[in-house]
Amino acid sequence: MSEHRNADYGRLIVQGADRPGIVNSVSGVLAEQGANIVSLDQYSSDPSGGRFFQRTVFHLEGLAARIDALRAALDAKLGEELGLDFRLVEAKRRKRAAIFVSKADHCLLDLLWRQRRDEIAMTVSMVVSNHPDLGDQVRQFDIPFFYVPVEKGNKTPAEKEQVNLVKGNVDLVILARYMQILSGDFLEEVGVPVINIHHSFLPAFIGAGPYQRAKERGVKLVGATAHYVTEDLDEGPIIEQDVIRVTHADTVAELQRKGADVERLVLSRAVAWHCEDRVIRDGNSTVVF
Template identity: 50%
Template sequence: MSCSARLLIQCADQPGIVAAVTRFLFEHAANVTHLDQHSTEMTGGRFYMRVEFQLPDLEPPDARLRAAFDAQVGQPFSMHWSMIDASVRKRMVIFASRTEHTLQELLWRQARGDLAVDIRAVISNHAETEEHARRFDVPFWHIPVTPETKAEAEAQALEVIGEETDLIVLARYMQILSPALVDRFPERIINIHHSFLPAFVGADPYRQAYERGVKLIGATAHYVTSELDQGPIIEQDVARVTHRDAVDDLRAMGRDIERRVLARAVHWHVEDRVIVSGHRTVVFR
């Protein structure tokens, strides 16, 4: 890792925030290696900040340092903040169905070292997905889902997820998670939506897009909330299409966009580059 700790901050915009944060880190012998900030009047004068820093001897941040920061900086500025040990890799579980391209992209990037995360399991409602997980030596769990067994299936999935999972990724998982499961992992479930939200709904969005003669197709990665496809958006991308592109062309381009968009969103989350503020995100790229 390029740093030993990361600090994420959001609060009301006011003078002295950067000075207070950097002074605190200096007084605790920390070396700031990267700092990014953003403030805006459009969201009620909010201030957002991400800091990467190293502590003496690369020691991870401990409870005493966090308590001191809260007392000296966090509380005086009424901050919502988190201090993360960057040397600890996040633990991720992937949900997938039959469509495998986004799953394969995540597995491949993690195997190459481009995604600094530990994939603890792949959970799928279709057994065919197992071959992709096994190819990368990732534990696989086949948990079928029907309307009658949905609650039981989620209970099984929760046993696999356990208490130590930091992130759940829905890699084209064609099932809707219950509000109870979503509420257990706030801002820790990322979904890839096969459209540029808001867009066409239903099982075959590319056919609908083709029939409507669209000139753009896209994909959206967002955090999952109990309101379907309405969570804070992390990343989006699009591609231009013309009247010469058939339905299969749109599907192929769509798969390519989905792979890139989901991989970027997961990468930014893993590196603690995303701050959620209401229905919006601030992404320090």
């Protein structure tokens, strides 16, 4: 469904302690405000004392002018009466994203191409890199490219410059093979979700040269993991994963190429789902509708 192409479509994301009557309450408020539910997905971790999650897509004529009244009605019913958390968004409002990249271009160019083809409901506001190599390719998409070198052993000045670039200007940061570890201070300062992509050999082949070591061990699967970034390296809530089979006949270069293919697909799916408000974080886990 191309929700983001319709000005009168909205999304309502609800989560909290499960209890009887939540779906009825959500539907009732929407109906009272004149909204028509287009799709509804829900999940309860346990019907007795569990957590409740719901994503509802609805149509409401003149949504932009009526969204404040709808939000107030939802807050009274869901927030004050039922103690639930909710997010209400206009589907037409695309997420503004900054893409961080180093030298590898496969994930970056895939995201830019999908944005151009309107396959992902986002607007790439800028690309930030610690290397100048990909500047010309990015500019072909009419997107600003910022080269912010990172001094070895002292990344604080670079992170301050990066924060100044993105804070208040984007809703999402995407690490498209950005080969730097972000500090906790950066994550707190930037104030928006950060999505990362990496191969799924972790933790077996951590560090440099994972494909060479995977080849030496005779791996049979190559995969990728997209997740939200937290202060704990590569341990944030997982959004999407995938694998493909490989054989003993594949060279290291072939393993890397197949791994890059998986990384592109996994990252693009994770970003698309986030931009469509399909991913609900629950502690260090996620519910994806």
